[in-house]
Amino acid sequence: MALLFCLCGPALADPLDVSQSPPGASACLGCHGATETELPSLKNLSAVEIEAGMDAFRTGAREATLMNRIAKGFTPEETRAIAQWLATQGRAK
Amino acid sequence: MSLTRRTLLASSAAALAAPALAQTQGKVVVIGGGFGGASAARFLHKMGFDVTLIEPNAQYISCPFSNAVIAGLRDLSQQTFTYAALERQGIRLVRQMASKIDNSVRRVTLADGVMISYDRLVLAPGIDLNFEALPGYDEAASNLMPHAWKAGAQTLLLRQQLEAMSDGGTVIISAPANPFRCPPGPYERASLIAWYLKNHKPKSKLLILDAKDAFSKQSLFTAAWKEIYGDRVEWIGLSGGGKVTEVKAKEKIFITEFGEHKADVGNVIPPQRAGKIAISAGVADQTGWCPIDPVTFEAKLAPNIHVIGDACVGGGMPKSAFSANAQAKACAQAVAALLRGDAPTEPKLVNTCYSLVKPDYGISVAGVYAPARGLLADVQGAGGVSAANASASVRAAEAQYAEGWYKTITQEVFG
């Protein structure tokens, strides 16, 4: 238990290293961050699932309050890079 | 002898190598510990730079959701953050006002005279309320007619005045011309004050006097006001005579181009400009804001000084906490590249501003931005406001998401 705390503690408190993040990725963190909130977490999604979600938001295949307006600002290639980066940072599965 | 020398050489090589890992070359000074500056400090430190954050206040009191404090829906303690997590992270905190920037020798002078030098400076001083722009409205007048546009004592003063007002009174809010901090803020405030009046002082009215003819999320706000608050809320735009040209603080009178309005509670949101230090350092232009390179956030008027948040000319990006935080991360990435001698990559940014029309009714405006024509321009086809005819459950979901955003962002910025 204590060990778990030690492992999670710093990861939660510290920001991510965004020096290699692809364009736009760091802005996703403003809503999909380290903490559990009222917003959906991306933590249990794989990079492929995030990309598929964004594609569906972009085309309108998936209804949303907000994400369709954001997804339309990114190309499929940009979206893929973002999804893969989030996964390498532990912010997705 | 030679062994000692070898050991010495080896250990000094290690000593050189070790800090290179833990701490990348380059000393960054950040001025201002708000959403922009505190974010920049955290992200740059995480990348291994030596970071000093200059901020005079021990606590940061946040504006987002402060309109709910005014309406009695929230406590100011929920708006209050400390810099403990930043210190724990290893950021050097200097509790002083920066009073002078001498960019030719890359040095900041603090109010107490101490000097700090930098390789690159990140400037995030937020706004100054312009107490010279509106006749009759100076700092003393703001104790009678609060602005509540910097959260804290002013927020509580406006709340107390509303609580003290008798039923049947008139609340007047005056909103400035663009650009200013938080474009939807005056209208969210009007909404939540109307909510308070509806529930506590139902015979009272609210009037918004506006120096412009259009405002953020206008059609959504207007429709919601009609639906929820009936004719309790009235808005007068520029062409209807809404521009306030003078105030008489003692009498709580707003003078417009067309006449006079007397308030029982008067909230003056005055014109604004970049924080004083940006102006005195010559980083702001004649508009009072700081033009920047949209890739690096480097000031067009001063190399090595990067400006983020409300103080910069964000192009299509509004002056919001979300923008300040997003800009901080993109700026940190560019500063890191420049200090390492790499070419900065073109960023892409996002902004989203949620507003509450009532506690369970949220609406939003969003945008995606990329450098174009020397500015951060809207990516065409993206962004926009919440759907016009959304159901109550969608409005309720957006109100919940607004809470979620606030928790996420404040965790990222203040730990």
Ligand SMILES: Cc1cc2nc3c(=O)[nH]c(=O)nc-3n(C[C@H](O)[C@H](O)[C@H](O)COP(=O)(O)OP(=O)(O)OC[C@H]3O[C@@H](n4cnc5c(N)ncnc54)[C@H](O)[C@@H]3O)c2cc1C
């Ligand atoms: C009523 C209201 C509601 C809002 N709601 C929202 C919302 O829902 N969502 C949203 O995204 N935004 C919202 N905003 C906007 C948001 O508060 C600002 O856009 C945001 O605070 C800007 O961040 P910043 O870092 O540029 O400036 P600030 O947060 O103002 O931080 C500037 C910091 O710099 C320090 N400073 C200034 N000068 C110096 C100096 N010379 N030396 C050292 N330190 C200095 C100050 O003490 C301050 O801590 C709202 C604003 C208001 C007024």
